[in-house]
Amino acid sequence: MDKKNIQRIRIMQYFIEATVKIIKEEGIENVTIRKIADLAGYNSATIYNYFQEVSHLIFFAAMTFLKEYTDALPRYIAQGNSPLEKYILIWECFCKYSFAEPKIYHAIFSSDLGGQPEDLIQKYYTIFPTDITDLPEELIPMVLESNLTKRGRIALERCVKEGYIKEENAEEINEMATLVWQGMLTLLLNKRRNLSPNEAAQVVMNYIRQIVLNANHFEFPARQ
The missing domain is CATH 1.10.10.60 (Homeodomain-like)
Structure with missing residues (x-):
């Protein structure tokens, strides 16, 4: 450089x-x-x-708070014994940290970023590359994706490839899981639900498990 x-x-x-x-x-x-x-x-x-937009600068600043989540992510997925369990654990980790800091995660994944927001996460990690140096290689494509729906689809990909999720159900599962999370984040931001971050995460994870169960017609046990 x-x-x-x-x-x-x-x-x-x-x-x-x-x-x-x-x-x-x-x-x-x-x-x-x-x-x-x-x-x-x-x-x-x-x-x-x-910075092209003020919102971009706020986005970059908010990204620094994401390190706690990215540091925890490998520990979460290490508990999973299958791609499906790992997918559920990815959402658990994301819910835990996002509902603890809803304004931060809204700034990154939901707010209006004006023009050309697609490459902002990748640009951030060129400025602060050490934030993800310890991430397993398998998580890098998901973490570098700024679009939440695309992130979710990347997280689901191994489940599809190994037969845990049917290809025809993948888009629906991903879309519903993303919308459930987005809905809860909006409720918390607008103070329309009086839930602790942990309670909010439990509600969303119950729905995500049900989404997977109903789409694939098999039982996936709830985690404690």
Whole structure:
């Protein structure tokens, strides 16, 4: 990497770190361009030389909070003895961490990111590559995908290939699981359900297990 790109990444990191600090101290809803610029030591206009949209900068800052989830993910799937169990465990891990930080996960997976949001996660990991250096190779394609529906389909792929999920049922299972998660996240954000993160995760996981069971006509035992 040449010096110009190194300098560019360094300045982007300054802005991201400033945004993270504001999120931790004031909440993601209180992030403003002026606050970011003042904290980073640059003028507000400079931010747009590095980030196409303000929402992109908030996205990158929110991504730093995802490391706890990506660190936990290998431990979760290690408990599974089959692709189907691992698929369920991937969702369990995601529900646990996303419902504990609904605003963060909304910023990453649900918010309006303006133009060209598709490559943002991959771009983030070029700036902070050490965040996923310990991930097993099998998880990298899913983690690098920014579209939640596509992430879910990647997670389901081994189940299809090894016959645990019928090919004709895969899209439906994936879509329903994604929508259940999205619905619960919206309810939590809007304070329409008085549930703890753990309670919300249990509700969603019960539905996801039922979705898999009903689509494939076999019983999958609930985890405690």
